[in-house]
Amino acid sequence: MRITRDVVCEDCHQKCDIHKALQLTGRSFSGTNSIQANFSKREKICKQGENVSHAIYLIDGTAKLFIEGINGHNIILYLMKPPSYIGLLSFFESIHYTYSVTAIEDSKVCMVDLDLLKQLYLENHEVLLRLNKAFGKSVASIMSKIICLNQKNIRGRIAESLLYLAHFYGGDKYHLSITRKELGEMSAISEENTVRLLTELRQEGIININGRELTIVDKTLLKKISELG
CATH class of the missing domain: 2.60.120.10 (Jelly Rolls)
Incomplete structure (x- = not known):
């Protein structure tokens, strides 16, 4: 300081x-x-x-x-x-x-x-x-x-966090200034599960990840996962 x-x-x-x-x-x-x-x-x-x-x-x-x-x-x-x-x-x-x-x-x-x-x-x-x-x-x-x-499973929680970050950064494509561990801490999920869930969402075509750049490809589906999680 x-x-x-x-x-x-x-x-x-x-x-x-x-x-x-x-x-x-x-x-x-x-x-x-x-x-x-x-x-x-x-x-x-x-x-x-x-x-x-x-x-x-x-x-x-x-x-x-x-x-x-x-x-x-x-x-x-x-x-x-x-x-x-x-x-x-x-x-x-x-x-x-x-x-x-x-x-x-x-x-x-x-x-x-x-x-x-x-x-x-x-x-x-x-x-x-x-x-x-x-x-x-x-x-x-x-x-x-x-x-x-308290009410969502880990898949719903990670979806909620990704939507929150889109709102925070002001767009569906953003540079992740937080680490994977911190993304997990936003969702009360371990770092290992966070990486696994991000991989699943990418393979399903819902998001795209290129280094620290994350893009929400299918926001409608991501919102549905968050709501039903």
């Missing part, structure tokens, strides 16, 4: 709701209540069990939010891309992170003092609404994941 303490919000291309709220009150960020940090690919942005000290706003890059399980068996709840808040679940619920977040690629975040955010949350109606919306989106993603993992 590389930290930049002299934050100039006006130069940032991802101005968060907190910055906008401060502008309306005539205030601004200072070096004491916000810092920018750069994280390398695969570096942890926050770790499960550690104290929550800042609200984190993803400015550049992509990241995964996951639960660290026993013996390295993790479950990825969802992926994140800018603009996105990191840590809202713990901001509302706990003084400790109940999950970990790792950069999938080189990423930049803005870390805002938690006391400042709580003050704005209570004082500013717009901040309250926007944070509640972001919080609700996180909860909805987790609820959807729970339903998928």
Whole structure:
């Protein structure tokens, strides 16, 4: 992690709701209540069990939010891309992170003092609404994941994950920035079963894989597998 303490919000291309709220009150960020940090690919942005000290706003890059399980068996709840808040679940619920977040690629975040955010949350109606919306989106993603993992077989779960990635990357052909192991962690499936299922879907003409490039060839059938899984 590389930290930049002299934050100039006006130069940032991802101005968060907190910055906008401060502008309306005539205030601004200072070096004491916000810092920018750069994280390398695969570096942890926050770790499960550690104290929550800042609200984190993803400015550049992509990241995964996951639960660290026993013996390295993790479950990825969802992926994140800018603009996105990191840590809202713990901001509302706990003084400790109940999950970990790792950069999938080189990423930049803005870390805002938690006391400042709580003050704005209570004082500013717009901040309250926007944070509640972001919080609700996180909860909805987790609820959807729970339903998928509990009600679908492994074939349905991998189909669901591939459709999720198509939505995340914005197209039916995308570069997999996550590993096969991480794709399995999105679906609560072992890496071996993930590779086997991808091979089956490719042989059936539903997807095509060329290195890290994945193409959904028959989206209708993939959706059916996901729905009936």
